[in-house]
Amino acid sequence: MGYILSYSLISSVVLLFCYLPYRWFMGNRKQYGFNRLIILTIYGLSVISAFLLFSDFPASEKINNIVSIGVPHSQLRGYDNIHVDDGGDLFGKILVIAYYIGLSGVLLSYLWGSVRILFIIRRSQRSNEHGNNIVISDNDKVAPFSWGNLIIMSKRLYESDNRSVVIAHESAHIRKLHWVDLLFSQIMICFMWYNPVAWMLRDCLKEIHEFQADESVLMEGVDPRRYQLFLVSYAFSSQFNLPVDFLNAGSIRKRIYMMNKGNTADKRCIAVVVLFPFLSIGLLACNLPPVRIFVDQIQAVNISDRSSNEYISSKTIVKQENNDADQSVEKIAVESEQIDGIFEEAEYYEGKMALMKFLMNNVKYPKEAEQHRMEGKVVVSFQLSDKGEVMSMRIAESVDKYLDEEALRVCGKISKFKPALLNGVPVSSTYNLPITFKLSPN
Numbered sequence: 001m002g003y004i005l006s007y008s009l010i011s012s013v014v015l016l017f018c019y020l021p022y023r024w025f026m027g028n029r030k031q032y033g034f035n036r037l038i039i040l041t042i043y044g045l046s047v048i049s050a051f052l053l054f055s056d057f058p059a060s061e062k063i064n065n066i067v068s069i070g071v072p073h074s075q076l077r078g079y080d081n082i083h084v085d086d087g088g089d090l091f092g093k094i095l096v097i098a099y100y101i102g103l104s105g106v107l108l109s110y111l112w113g114s115v116r117i118l119f120i121i122r123r124s125q126r127s128n129e130h131g132n133n134i135v136i137s138d139n140d141k142v143a144p145f146s147w148g149n150l151i152i153m154s155k156r157l158y159e160s161d162n163r164s165v166v167i168a169h170e171s172a173h174i175r176k177l178h179w180v181d182l183l184f185s186q187i188m189i190c191f192m193w194y195n196p197v198a199w200m201l202r203d204c205l206k207e208i209h210e211f212q213a214d215e216s217v218l219m220e221g222v223d224p225r226r227y228q229l230f231l232v233s234y235a236f237s238s239q240f241n242l243p244v245d246f247l248n249a250g251s252i253r254k255r256i257y258m259m260n261k262g263n264t265a266d267k268r269c270i271a272v273v274v275l276f277p278f279l280s281i282g283l284l285a286c287n288l289p290p291v292r293i294f295v296d297q298i299q300a301v302n303i304s305d306r307s308s309n310e311y312i313s314s315k316t317i318v319k320q321e322n323n324d325a326d327q328s329v330e331k332i333a334v335e336s337e338q339i340d341g342i343f344e345e346a347e348y349y350e351g352k353m354a355l356m357k358f359l360m361n362n363v364k365y366p367k368e369a370e371q372h373r374m375e376g377k378v379v380v381s382f383q384l385s386d387k388g389e390v391m392s393m394r395i396a397e398s399v400d401k402y403l404d405e406e407a408l409r410v411c412g413k414i415s416k417f418k419p420a421l422l423n424g425v426p427v428s429s430t431y432n433l434p435i436t437f438k439l440s441p442n
Helices: 003-026 032-054 087-122 163-175 178-191 196-219 224-233 252-260 268-286 289-299 352-362 367-371 401-411
Strands: 063-067 125-129 132-137 145-147 150-154 318-320 332-334 376-384 390-397 420-422 425-427 429-439
Touching (some): 003 032, 003 087, 003 178, 003 196, 003 268, 032 178, 032 268, 087 132, 087 150, 132 163, 145 178, 178 196, 196 224, 224 252, 376 401, 390 401, 401 429
Parallel strands (some): 132 150
Antiparallel strands (some): 063 429, 318 332, 376 390
16 A cells, blocks of 8 residues: 555655756746756656666565564563554554545546536537637636637637637647646646645646747737737636646736747756756665665555554563573463553664664575565564563564574574563563565566
């Protein structure tokens, strides 16, 4: 469930760094076609770069070791009314759920706007003028806009002297396939709805569309002053919450400024050269260890897995006894006493993130297990002293001989934990660490 969100997070980082040079060096230049191409390229780079980086993340490699930290299958008994705190996993699940709720909201908003436009088209008259398909609505408050190959305008405007100007403007949107750009940008917004840069790039794209359409109208010989006054008069007409090209979209003031602005020097090569250093910075940011670990944790989130989020009614405080010095796994003598209290589980002395990083860097998929396509979750149970020292460890849940041996090998390098606390007092305890070995489909 967290796979899409983790991929989206990487894309968002790349998108942010690629947006900065566009905003600083290209946005106000009168090179509309080039700027339009750059924005679409930025969207594309964010997706492609994320795909290339994602294939290098530990949770996406052929040797795919997904590690969850905590005690989702606790063997402990003896203390009632104790809540097992698995805050990291819970936080990841909350993020994933919030992401899908936001995605659904943005998608439903887009679909609802599309339905409203379909209702307008269904209830309106149709006309064809010089090969342009025109939809004439009785709603005089709707600003003219294009949708696909249709030009939608009010009946009052269609019957006015400005009809030819509106048709010229909206037909320019249709000829240049601006609706394809907006559909693509809307998909990217659904994918990265939480990232304001995705929305700002969409707005920049719509602004460029209006610049191109304005330029096309003036090239047909329309008087600039008359056209600009017409835009001002329709500046406050109603719009829909939908990424379509309205006649009065964007800042009318800026559109008039760009119409009166002279051609700028061609510095497209410089703009492209500036873009790549920022792209490199974005890629380096995605490769920082904290980012990689966080994204890997989000990817491993499974909403349907309730085991790490349960309330466990009992635990066992254990005392380790050595029965046989030659045995690698020691038996446990359990001392149980029924009391109520607040129990805080043991934790790796450098924290969960450090333990996750340690396991990702050290767990290797055994070749024998890979050849036989063996995979599953091995649970290693640590017996800890009241000082957090590892007294012994054993396999609490076994999958395969080779996977068990690899889990024990890596966990054997762990020697220190923060001890468990019962009512604030350090106590001996059991700490269960699940390590999931999962092969890629390929």
